[in-house]
Amino acid sequence: MTSAPAGDRHAPAPADDGAGALRRVVPPARRFLARRKGVLARLGLWSLVESAQAFLVGFAVAHAVDEGFLAADTRRGLLWLAVALVAVLSGAPVVRGVFAQLAGLTEPLRDGLVRRAVDRSMALAALGGPGGTDRAAVSRLTNQVEIARDSFAGLVLTLRSFVFTAAGALIGLLSLHPALLVVVLPPLAVGLALFLATLRPMAAAQRRALAADEALGDHATRSRAALRDLTACGTGPETERRGAELVAEAAATARVLARWAAVRTTALGVAGNLPVLALLVAVPWLRGRGVTAGALLGAFTYLVQSLLPALHTLMTALGAAGARLLVVLDRILGPVPVREAAPASPARAPAPGGPRAPGARPVPAVELRSVTLAYGVRAEPVLDSLDLRVARGEHLAVVGPSGIGKSTLTRLVAGTLAPSAGEVRVAGQAVTGRAAAELAALRTLVPQEAYVFTGTVGDNLAYLRPDADRADLDAAVRELGLRPLVERLGGLDGPVRPAELTHAERQLVALARAYLSPAPLLLLDEATCHLDPAAEAHAEEALARRPGTLVVVAHRLSSAVRADRVLVLDGVAAVCGTHEEVLDRSPLYRDLTGHWHGEPSRRP
Structure with a gap:
């Protein structure tokens, strides 16, 4: 009812x-x-x-x-x-x-x-x-x-x-x-x-x-x-x-x-x-x-x-x-109107960047507390009692075989999917059930299929930050290596027709848009899969230099190596650490590393 x-x-x-x-x-x-x-x-x-x-x-x-x-x-x-x-x-x-x-x-x-x-x-x-x-x-x-x-x-x-x-x-x-x-x-x-x-x-x-x-x-x-x-x-x-x-x-x-x-x-x-x-x-x-x-x-x-x-x-x-x-x-x-919501308790949900009591632990950018997600009552959980803390300013790569739950994890962190059990927090605030405008202020999610609309180049880039001026747009174009595409389209005021762009070009536009986003957390869910390795490296390094936290679902070894830490999802037990630490502790990661190199891993 x-x-x-x-x-x-x-x-x-x-x-x-x-x-x-x-x-x-x-x-x-x-x-x-x-x-x-x-x-x-x-x-x-x-x-x-x-x-x-x-x-x-x-x-x-x-x-x-x-x-x-x-x-x-x-x-x-x-x-x-x-x-x-x-x-x-x-x-x-x-x-x-x-x-x-x-x-x-x-x-x-x-x-x-x-x-x-x-x-x-x-x-x-x-x-x-x-x-x-x-x-x-x-x-x-x-x-x-x-x-x-x-x-x-x-x-x-x-x-x-x-x-x-x-x-x-x-x-x-x-x-x-x-x-x-x-x-x-x-x-x-x-x-x-x-x-x-x-x-x-x-x-x-x-x-x-x-x-x-x-x-x-x-x-x-x-x-x-x-x-x-x-x-x-x-x-x-x-x-x-x-x-x-x-x-x-x-x-x-x-x-x-x-x-x-x-x-x-x-x-x-x-x-x-x-x-x-x-x-x-x-x-x-x-x-x-x-x-x-x-x-x-x-x-x-x-x-x-x-x-x-x-x-x-x-x-x-x-x-x-x-x-x-x-x-x-x-x-x-204007911005999406904020829906009424009960005010968060200051003790449980401090504002991003707000003051902390002396001796208090720093508020992580992302925190999962015993998070479980199953698509159905009798279904096996995709994520089972997962605990994770991502510090502010950290660059985390998420790896694992197809269908293991990487995209599910990003949707949980983004607040577009509610866990079956446990709690997901971004910047100290619970994301489940939060209004769209509040979520947009906390994080930006860039999916594999990049969204590009008919309009100008500038309109597309400023979609998440309507008040961006021309200098901001030029900075994003420069940092993401978008200059050849922008010049081909006729500059920032040139028209964009999505059907005439390749998948890689659409992803570059979406990544530059994310670079301009004021949200402190960026979530890239296979958002660079159509880029060549050099373009992917350039984009990820630019996004990592941006103030804030970066979480990337990796599909190349280079993405994992560039990250501060790597989270491996294998369907049994998640392993998180630096590239060398995870290589030593996770058989799955060693196998994936061998696959990425094009040869079986020789490490026991």
């Missing part, structure tokens, strides 16, 4: 001021845009046409009045109005050209976000153990990805339009008379500053609203799956109360969001109306400084026809689409 949902597995996302989310989102956003310079250039060219259009409208109106109608030259006035009409009508092909280029940004963004959301959900399902499914995945794959695509498209359109339209309008005001800028710019700046002050709390409110929506969806999914248990156990009223609390929380966050939307609307009204009012009030002052009637009319045209509509659209987009986009991108691109 499944257990009744006593509470939510996902802790609500902490509300921050948006600065942290911005720091997390900016690096991948910069890489995304850097790979699409051609699309951005074409979009900029169309926007320059829009800037010229904005300039011509007000300029033509001003000259139509001053040089045409007020000068009793109706023909000239009509010609200038015709120029303004052509400028207005040219907006249609400009919009069409802009939208044609916009698809080159929005569709790759959507595809990348979908891949990222699936990767996160699969990682939780694969590494999270029991209950490790990601129930917020449906919201991310449908609602949130579409929010991101639509918000991004709207933001690109409005930001581009405002920048180029404002440039054209301000240049036009300056060309008519510099005094016009003195009147128009201050109220514009005040309104815009007031609006920008609302963006950060608006983003925090948007984040809380999304977290409440996900928590409510998670509770509904869990409750629906356990309806029979709820009825049988009589816990329906408790679950109902919890659901009512989540509904109330979602409603409260929606009200807060609505209040900030009202503040934003007020700022929008100030920015949209003050410049026109200031211009009207300043008409006598402007006339006294030689501003003509045509220039005044042109200034009003710039404000009403170009500048203020562009500002209104920008503020609406930044306040709504911009806040939603930042929050959604952070939830999809």
Whole structure:
């Protein structure tokens, strides 16, 4: 029988001021845009046409009045109005050209976000153990990805339009008379500053609203799956109360969001109306400084026809689409959310690298205490009462015949497999049942089949460390001997197509990714089997120089010789020691050594 949902597995996302989310989102956003310079250039060219259009409208109106109608030259006035009409009508092909280029940004963004959301959900399902499914995945794959695509498209359109339209309008005001800028710019700046002050709390409110929506969806999914248990156990009223609390929380966050939307609307009204009012009030002052009637009319045209509509659209987009986009991108691109877990006792699970009491034994990087693993009640155990301690900074090689339990051992240490009996600890912390995000902070497991995804070289290398800068990526490429492959693919921004890489090249990419991982423990499960001996030696030596602990499932004698210690699994009794010690104590290791050398061992 499944257990009744006593509470939510996902802790609500902490509300921050948006600065942290911005720091997390900016690096991948910069890489995304850097790979699409051609699309951005074409979009900029169309926007320059829009800037010229904005300039011509007000300029033509001003000259139509001053040089045409007020000068009793109706023909000239009509010609200038015709120029303004052509400028207005040219907006249609400009919009069409802009939208044609916009698809080159929005569709790759959507595809990348979908891949990222699936990767996160699969990682939780694969590494999270029991209950490790990601129930917020449906919201991310449908609602949130579409929010991101639509918000991004709207933001690109409005930001581009405002920048180029404002440039054209301000240049036009300056060309008519510099005094016009003195009147128009201050109220514009005040309104815009007031609006920008609302963006950060608006983003925090948007984040809380999304977290409440996900928590409510998670509770509904869990409750629906356990309806029979709820009825049988009589816990329906408790679950109902919890659901009512989540509904109330979602409603409260929606009200807060609505209040900030009202503040934003007020700022929008100030920015949209003050410049026109200031211009009207300043008409006598402007006339006294030689501003003509045509220039005044042109200034009003710039404000009403170009500048203020562009500002209104920008503020609406930044306040709504911009806040939603930042929050959604952070939830999809950010680290896997930590699930609630009981806090570990400081005496039993000290933090990695934390202080120890005087006289206490150093906390090992890996510790197995009487670990037994059997795949079935009546099955013979693969590992039987195994005790093992691996010191911090140590390089351990695990050897043994195929099927003896080497991969099982790495999965136990990685926390993706629970022992039948005994305890597995990494950096002093029990790994069984621990959340995926917590495990990822403790260790990195590189399997035989290297995972490489479609994207850039840099994206693949930074997969376990999204904040890695270019210097970090270059260091990993240099240390792992990846330079020829990276140059062949076109550099760190070059595209990676997994089907076009050999197995060895995929393994090199995965090893360089592991080199960048912040986890203090690396587990290599036949992760170099497709490399030639020289490349394998180079990779293992680089990973051993990396701060932290290295555990390698060896398939060549050279891997075992390079290690500080060797663990031999023979299905009867494990033997651990230096290469020379194990060679002396383990008949199996002597046989394996002879096999690796291509000749039978002569040692008794």
